[in-house]
Amino acid sequence: MAQENQDFYMKNKRTSIKDIAKALNVSITTISFVLNGKGEERKISKEVIKKIEDYAEQVNYRPNQVAQSLRTGKSKILVFMAEDIGNIFFAKIGRIIENIAYKKGYKVLFASTDNDDVRSRELIDVFHERQVDGFIIVPSPGIKTDIERLIASDIPVVLCDRHFKDLDSNYVMLNNYGASKRATDHLIENGYKNIAFITIDTEQNQMIERAQGYIDTVQAARLPVNVVSIPFSETNTEKGKIILREAFSSKSSNIDAVLFSTNYLTQNSLELFNEISPSLMHELGIITFDDDPFFKINTPSISSVAQPLQEIGEECMRIIFKLLKDKDRRNTTKTKVVLDALLIARDSSQRKKNF
Structure with a gap:
């Protein structure tokens, strides 16, 4: 039984960069450059690049996202919190956000708040602890203080569909x-x-x-x-x-x-x-x-x-990516977008x- 468990573990063990380096007798640094698309930039030969890429595909190598986020400080994950993600209005905006995020190498987590403050706070806390890179939030009525805390913590935040009049924040909404x-x-x-x-x-x-x-x-x-x-x-x-x-x-x-x-x-x-x-x-x-x-x-x-759902989604993402690049978010003038309806x-x- 112990042998079966060990065989199962070895069969399902995630291949690491160290494993690839050992198998190919190539340095971990070289492996890292190649797998991050910087092989030619670092003047690594085409033969070595191909050997590493072929082997990585053969062993079905997938980067460890947790390790990457710890190393880079970025999870490459965004959150879209809406009143009801099942409502066609929020669902369509969510899909637009997801498509744009994917092209930029990000993934999106979706959550429904039911317009409930307690549920909203719990979700914000959970996602913040998971170190997501940014929030796009359709805020429930009583979470102004929670949004303030996120902004004060230097977390990129964009409010969507509504905002708090006495809170200086980034937002996208309708006239x-x-x-x-x-x-x-x-x-x-x-x-x-x-x-x-x-x-x-x-x-x-x-x-x-x-x-x-x-x-x-x-x-x-x-x-x-x-x-x-x-x-x-x-x-x-x-x-x-x-x-x-x-x-x-x-x-x-x-x-x-x-x-x-x-x-x-x-x-x-x-x-x-x-x-x-x-x-x-x-x-x-x-x-x-x-x-x-x-x-x-x-x-x-x-x-x-x-x-204008397409514009709403695009503006939310334009602002969130601007915030992700900005090293002084707390002191940057907030972006406030108001769009017209048809x-x-x-x-x-x-x-x-x-x-």
Whole structure:
């Protein structure tokens, strides 16, 4: 049994640079230069380079990432922490980030926070202990101090989709106020006069700005303000459905259009419309933040405020790699990127009948 265990260990033992050096009778330094692509630069002969590369392939050599990170101080690993990596909005940004990282020789770890501060802190602590090279974070409401600590520890951090107004940080986000104003203007121009804004109950700046864009626009048009807020923790619960049902089925309700602050609230509400009255989907003017292939094929197709996902992902990565190269990150002026959205007008927001 002992012999079998030893044979198993030897069979599965990771081949090291020392093993290759011993087998080929070549110095460890020479092996290291060749395997790191610096053979010609160090004037190592083509014959020796080929011999080392061929042998490394033969024994299926893979570098020890832990040892490399200890030696270089870099893990070549980044983290993308999002509210829900399963949401199509964050998933698409995550994929863009992953593709760019891979081309640069980095890997990306993904994590969902559920917009929960405790979970966010635990994840930050775990990844920090693992010495990842940088964070791209969609922050939950109460982790400003935790982000401050990361920045103070000289860790590259980019906030995505939202930020903290009183924290000087690198971030990439949408012009939420302008996007909401444009969507509300579109509904007003098409004859809708009782527009509701459905959102989550949060102090996060991106949702506050979306709400304010809506409020300022309807007030300027001398129309009523109707904001329906649902606690984030209740968005997929019966309690959340009750809040939505009351907003749309009340006998006193004369809502003729609705602007949703997130795509998941839209999806939940469209399902609910069928329960209340299938005609609601055709009678109401509807616009949602964040596009989804489902909205394009729905009947009627749903108008959306489409965020520039490619730009968001690219800007996050541009900033994170700039930070990785910067030796004086704490004293460098922070990069703050605000992007514009595209309003995609589909069937659901067309001119109101009898207008």
